[in-house]
Amino acid sequence: MNPIGTVETQFLDLPGPVRLDSNRELGPIRIAFETYGTLAPSRDNVILVCHALSGDAHAAGVSPSPSADSTRDGFAAEDRDGTAGRGLGWWDGMIGPGKAFDTDRYFVVSTNLLGGCKGTTGPSSTDPATGKPYGSDFPVITVADMVRVQRSFLSALGIARLAAVAGGSLGGMQALEWAVRYPDDVDSIVVIASTHALHPQGLAWNAIAREAIMRDPAWQGGHYYGTGRKPDGGMGVGRMVGHITYLSALALGDKFGRRLQFADDVRYTITEPEFEVESYLRHQADSFVRRFDANTYLYLSRALTYFDLGREHGSLDKALENVRARALLIAFSSDWLYPPVASEEIEAALRKLGKPVEYHLIDAPYGHDCFLLEEARQTPIIRRFLCE
Amino acid sequence: MNPIGTVETQFLDLPGPVRLDSNRELGPIRIAFETYGTLAPSRDNVILVCHALSGDAHAAGVSPSPSADSTRDGFAAEDRDGTAGRGLGWWDGMIGPGKAFDTDRYFVVSTNLLGGCKGTTGPSSTDPATGKPYGSDFPVITVADMVRVQRSFLSALGIARLAAVAGGSLGGMQALEWAVRYPDDVDSIVVIASTHALHPQGLAWNAIAREAIMRDPAWQGGHYYGTGRKPDGGMGVGRMVGHITYLSALALGDKFGRRLQFADDVRYTITEPEFEVESYLRHQADSFVRRFDANTYLYLSRALTYFDLGREHGSLDKALENVRARALLIAFSSDWLYPPVASEEIEAALRKLGKPVEYHLIDAPYGHDCFLLEEARQTPIIRRFLCE
Numbered sequence: 001m002n003p004i005g006t007v008e009t010q011f012l013d014l015p016g017p018v019r020l021d022s023n024r025e026l027g028p029i030r031i032a033f034e035t036y037g038t039l040a041p042s043r044d045n046v047i048l049v050c051h052a053l054s055g056d057a058h059a060a061g062v063s064p065s066p067s068a069d070s071t072r073d074g075f076a077a078e079d080r081d082g083t084a085g086r087g088l089g090w091w092d093g094m095i096g097p098g099k100a101f102d103t104d105r106y107f108v109v110s111t112n113l114l115g116g117c118k119g120t121t122g123p124s125s126t127d128p129a130t131g132k133p134y135g136s137d138f139p140v141i142t143v144a145d146m147v148r149v150q151r152s153f154l155s156a157l158g159i160a161r162l163a164a165v166a167g168g169s170l171g172g173m174q175a176l177e178w179a180v181r182y183p184d185d186v187d188s189i190v191v192i193a194s195t196h197a198l199h200p201q202g203l204a205w206n207a208i209a210r211e212a213i214m215r216d217p218a219w220q221g222g223h224y225y226g227t228g229r230k231p232d233g234g235m236g237v238g239r240m241v242g243h244i245t246y247l248s249a250l251a252l253g254d255k256f257g258r259r260l261q262f263a264d265d266v267r268y269t270i271t272e273p274e275f276e277v278e279s280y281l282r283h284q285a286d287s288f289v290r291r292f293d294a295n296t297y298l299y300l301s302r303a304l305t306y307f308d309l310g311r312e313h314g315s316l317d318k319a320l321e322n323v324r325a326r327a328l329l330i331a332f333s334s335d336w337l338y339p340p341v342a343s344e345e346i347e348a349a350l351r352k353l354g355k356p357v358e359y360h361l362i363d364a365p366y367g368h369d370c371f372l373l374e375e376a377r378q379t380p381i382i383r384r385f386l387c388e
Numbered sequence: 389m390n391p392i393g394t395v396e397t398q399f400l401d402l403p404g405p406v407r408l409d410s411n412r413e414l415g416p417i418r419i420a421f422e423t424y425g426t427l428a429p430s431r432d433n434v435i436l437v438c439h440a441l442s443g444d445a446h447a448a449g450v451s452p453s454p455s456a457d458s459t460r461d462g463f464a465a466e467d468r469d470g471t472a473g474r475g476l477g478w479w480d481g482m483i484g485p486g487k488a489f490d491t492d493r494y495f496v497v498s499t500n501l502l503g504g505c506k507g508t509t510g511p512s513s514t515d516p517a518t519g520k521p522y523g524s525d526f527p528v529i530t531v532a533d534m535v536r537v538q539r540s541f542l543s544a545l546g547i548a549r550l551a552a553v554a555g556g557s558l559g560g561m562q563a564l565e566w567a568v569r570y571p572d573d574v575d576s577i578v579v580i581a582s583t584h585a586l587h588p589q590g591l592a593w594n595a596i597a598r599e600a601i602m603r604d605p606a607w608q609g610g611h612y613y614g615t616g617r618k619p620d621g622g623m624g625v626g627r628m629v630g631h632i633t634y635l636s637a638l639a640l641g642d643k644f645g646r647r648l649q650f651a652d653d654v655r656y657t658i659t660e661p662e663f664e665v666e667s668y669l670r671h672q673a674d675s676f677v678r679r680f681d682a683n684t685y686l687y688l689s690r691a692l693t694y695f696d697l698g699r700e701h702g703s704l705d706k707a708l709e710n711v712r713a714r715a716l717l718i719a720f721s722s723d724w725l726y727p728p729v730a731s732e733e734i735e736a737a738l739r740k741l742g743k744p745v746e747y748h749l750i751d752a753p754y755g756h757d758c759f760l761l762e763e764a765r766q767t768p769i770i771r772r773f774l775c776e
Contacts, residue, residue, distance in 0.1 A: 140656035201637040215621035233603035268410040268528035
C-alpha cells in the first residue's frame with residue numbers, strides 16, 4: 001500500500017499569456033500538476049519539485065490507471081527498473097510521509113514543465129492561431145521560461161512563497177533559476193546532480209539526440225501530428241544515447257558485462273541483438289517512444305543546453321549575488337553527464353558571496369541516474385537541511 | 389615534400405575463396421593495398437599495419453588525386469584536423485624514413501580490411517551470385533576473418549613471415565589476432581589503444597551507431613545501392629556518436645567550451661546549431677557520409693564488438709598461451725573507449741605466461757584519438773621496440 005495512495009493529475013489554465021525569453025508571447029497555457037500533503041493555512045509549507053528531461057507531473061503516489069497509461073511503463077526523468085506497471089511517481093521514494101520531502105509537514109507540488117507532453121502546454125498542444133498542434137511553430141523556450149510559468153501557476157493557486165524548490169538534472173537547473181530570478185520568494189533550493197551550465201560533452205550528447213530525431217524523415221519538419229507517422233526511429237536512437245550517458249561505464253558493466261543473448265555463441269547477425277546490452281537498448285528505446293513526444297524532447301533538450309547562469313548574468317558570481325535562498329547541493333561521484341565539479345563551482349561562488357550553502361558529494365557507482373536511485377542516502381541529508 | 393611521396397593504391401585478387409568463421413565461403417576477394425619502403429631480398433623486413441573502423445589502405449604518403457578523392461577529406465581511422473585536401477595517409481606521421489615504422493629499414497604493407505569500402509571486397513562489392521552489390525547479403529565477418537584474408541593476401545605476395553603487425557583500436561585487435569592465430573609467422577605485435585574484448589559501454593556505443601544507420605529508412609534493409617538513396621542521415625548520427633567517444637570530455641572542452649556560433653546571444657532555434665560543438669558535429673557527419681559506406685560501418689562495427697579472445701578460447705590465458713611474438717602495448721590515460729585497463733590485462737596475462745611484453749601508458753588528454761595524434765611520443769617507444 002503506497003502511503004500517498006492514488007493521485008490524479010489535475011489541470012489549471014493560467015489567467016493570461018506569458019512573455020518568453022525569445023520575446024514571443026505564449027498563451028493560453030495549461031498546467032498539469034499533482035500535489036501531495038496538505039497546504040498549511042499560512043501557505044508557508046510549499047515545496048515545488050521540478051522534473052528532468054523526460055518526466056511529468058506524476059512525481060509520487062500511484063497513478064489511477066497505470067496499466068492503461070503507457071506513460072508509466074518507464075519512469076519520469078530517467079527510467080527506473082522494476083516499477084513498470086505499478087504506476088509509481090518518478091520520485092516516489094523521496095516524497096511521502098517521513099520521506100525526504102515529508103508530506104506530513106510539507107505540501108509538495110509537482111508540475112509538468114512548459115513544453116511538456118504530459119498535460120502542460122507544449123509542441124503537441126493546439127496552436128490557437130491555426131487550430132492545429134504547434135509542432136515546430138512552438139516557441140523555443142528556456143529554463144527561465146519554465147520557471148516564469150511555474151511562478152504564474154503558483155500565483156493562480158494562491159501560493160506566493162516556496163519553502164523549497166527541488167529537482168535533479170534539468171530539475172536542479174529550475175531550482176537554481178528560481179533562487180536567482182525570484183530571490184524573495186524562495187526559502188531554500190535543493191539542487192541534485194545538476195549544473196549552472198552543461199559542459200561541452202553534455203552539449204554534444206544532447207545535440208546528437210536532437211539530430212537523431214530531426215534526421216528521421218517521419219519528423220517532417222516537426223509537423224508530424226495527425227500524419228500517422230512520427231519519428232520513433234530517431235527518437236529511439238536519441239533515447240539510447242541519453243540512456244548510456246545516465247549510467248556509468250561501471251554500472252553498465254556490472255549489469256550486463258559482455259553477456260550474449262544466446263549463451264552458446266554468436267549468431268553472425270547485424271540486424272539482431274547479440275549482446276544483452278544491445279537488447280536492453282532496444283527495449284529502452286521502444287518503451288520511451290510509446291510514452292514521450294519527440295518535439296517535447298527537442299524543446300526541453302534545447303532549453304537545458306541554453307541554461308548558463310554565467311553567460312546570462314555576466315558571471316556565475318553576478319548571477320548568484322542576489323540569491324537569498326539557502327542552498328543544498330548534492331552530486332554523485334560517478335555522474336559523468338553532470339559531474340560534481342559543477343556543483344563545486346556553485347558552492348564556491350555562493351560561499352565567496354557569503355551565502356548559506358551545503359554541498360554533499362555522494363560516492364555511488366550508478367552515474368547520473370543516482371539522483372533517482374540513491375534515495376536512502378539523499379533522504380537524511382535533505383530532511384536535515386529542510387528542518388534547519 | 390612528403391618523404392614517401394605519392395603512393396597509388398594497388399589491387400590484388402586472392403587466388404581462391406576464404407572460409408569464414410560463420411562457415412560461409414566468400415570469393416572472389418580483391419584486396420586494396422599500399423606499400424612503403426623496399427622488400428628485402430630475404431623478405432624478412434615486412435610490417436603489416438592494420439587500420440581502424442573507418443580507415444583504408446592509404447596509411448602514408450600522398451594520394452595522387454587528393455582533391456578528386458573525397459575519401460581524403462577526413463582521415464582514415466578517426467579524422468584528423470588540418471590534413472583535409474592534402475591527401476596524407478592516416479598514419480603518415482608514423483610511417484616513413486626515420487619514423488616509428490621506418491621505411492629505410494622496413495617494407496610496410498597496408499591493406500583495406502575485408503568488408504571495407506575502399507577497394508577491398510565488402511558489402512558494396514558485386515555479389516557473383518546475383519551480379520548486384522551484396523548489401524546485407526554480405527556474410528557477417530570477424531576480426532579473425534580479416535586476419536585470414538590478410539594472411540592469404542601476403543602469401544600471394546610471396547611473404548610468409550612478418551617482422552611486425554601493428555595497429556590501433558580495431559587495428560590492434562587484428563595484431564593480437566595475428567599473434568594468436570599464426571604464432572609462427574609473426575615476430576612482434578604493436579597493439580595501440582586496443583583491447584582483447586571491448587567493454588560493455590563500448591558495445592553500447594557501437595550498437596547505437598548501427599541502430600542509427602539501420603533505422604534510417606534509406607538503408608532499405610541494406611540494399612540501397614543503385615536506388616539513389618543511402619542512409620546518410622542515420623550514418624551521420626552514428627558518426628557523431630563515434631566521434632564524441634574518440635575524444636575526451638576535457639579535449640572537447642578545451643576545443644569548443646560552450647562557445648556560441650554567434651557570440652552575442654542565442655538565436656532561439658531548435659534546427660540550427662547554436663554552439664560551436666554542434667556545428668562541428670554536423671561537419672563531421674557530413675564529411676564522413678561523403679567518404680564512407682554505411683554497410684561497411686555496420687559490418688566492421690559488428691566485427692569489433694564480437695572480438696573477444698577470452699570467449700573464443702575459453703580464457704585470455706588460453707588464447708595467449710601459444711603466442712610467440714614479442715608484444716608492445718600502448719594505451720592512453722584519457723582513452724575511455726579503449727581504456728588502459730584492457731592493455732593491462734593483456735600485459736598481465738602475457739607476463740604470467742612468461743611471454744616477452746612491454747606496456748606503456750602514455751599520459752595524454754585527447755582520448756582514443758591519441759593513437760593518431762600522439763605520434764611524437766609513440767615514435768621512440770616503437771622504434772626501440774622494433775630494434776631489439
